[in-house]
Amino acid sequence: MNEPLIGITTRVIEASGLGAVPKGIDGAHLWGVFADYCESVSAAGGVPVMLPRSVDPTLIVTRLDGLLLSGGEDVDPSRFGMEPVPQSTHHDQARDEFEFQLVAAAIERGVPILAICRGCQVVNVARGGTLIQHLPTIDGLSHAETDEHRSKRRHPVAVVAGSILELALGPDVDAEGNTAVNSYHHQAIDEPGVGLRIVARAPDGTVEAVESAEQRVLAVQWHPEMHAGVDPIFKWLIAESTKGRPA
Numbered sequence: 001m002n003e004p005l006i007g008i009t010t011r012v013i014e015a016s017g018l019g020a021v022p023k024g025i026d027g028a029h030l031w032g033v034f035a036d037y038c039e040s041v042s043a044a045g046g047v048p049v050m051l052p053r054s055v056d057p058t059l060i061v062t063r064l065d066g067l068l069l070s071g072g073e074d075v076d077p078s079r080f081g082m083e084p085v086p087q088s089t090h091h092d093q094a095r096d097e098f099e100f101q102l103v104a105a106a107i108e109r110g111v112p113i114l115a116i117c118r119g120c121q122v123v124n125v126a127r128g129g130t131l132i133q134h135l136p137t138i139d140g141l142s143h144a145e146t147d148e149h150r151s152k153r154r155h156p157v158a159v160v161a162g163s164i165l166e167l168a169l170g171p172d173v174d175a176e177g178n179t180a181v182n183s184y185h186h187q188a189i190d191e192p193g194v195g196l197r198i199v200a201r202a203p204d205g206t207v208e209a210v211e212s213a214e215q216r217v218l219a220v221q222w223h224p225e226m227h228a229g230v231d232p233i234f235k236w237l238i239a240e241s242t243k244g245r246p247a
Helices: 035-044 057-063 093-109 118-126 164-172 232-241
Strands: 005-009 011-014 029-032 047-051 066-069 113-116 155-159 178-181 197-201 207-212 217-220
Touching: 005 035, 005 057, 005 093, 005 232, 035 047, 035 232, 057 093, 066 093, 066 118, 066 232, 093 113, 093 118, 113 118, 113 232, 118 207, 118 217, 155 164, 155 207, 164 197, 164 207, 164 217, 164 232, 217 232
Parallel strands: 005 047, 005 066, 066 113, 113 217
Antiparallel strands: 011 029, 155 178, 155 197, 197 207, 207 217
């Protein structure tokens, strides 16, 4: 079997949130992600593997062909020298630590990284960058709040010509250099981290993607796994992952 193995980061899900569970299970938790991530990796030609935090992050990276950093809660602002703001969500410091180590190990070994939403922010902070902790609503656009279906492409982003992102998206980028995306985030990149360059912005100037050819990183603020069909960004990840690990 030649399909590349893609590790997907997980979040804590409390058993009590599943509905009616036996009392003895109260307080237990699960590690998981939205099925869209696994389905997108599979549909693009990869084998998805969910990563529990019980594994050594530097060890598991040696077994992976690619890494997908999934969405979730805010990165702890102490990681980039700030205090929480009133709009801050729950901070999972154990998840932060696990994923920061995954990023470092993947970059060191040359394992390609696709980072989505929170994952985009994790990559940036792990590389020494900073975040805007809460985005205001501008001209009626809220990056976080919508009642529309998760696949709805709510606003355009301008993509830098010649970028990895532009090449990955292919015909999804129009003649004016724009593509349309969904949006489920209240934070965004402020200063990009070491080796990362900004390659997409929303109409209000919000950073929507960063990348690094040298580090084999593509990080987007939207949720391509929720777009209809197989988003070409996943095909980029699988193509990069089939190139194999460096010796």
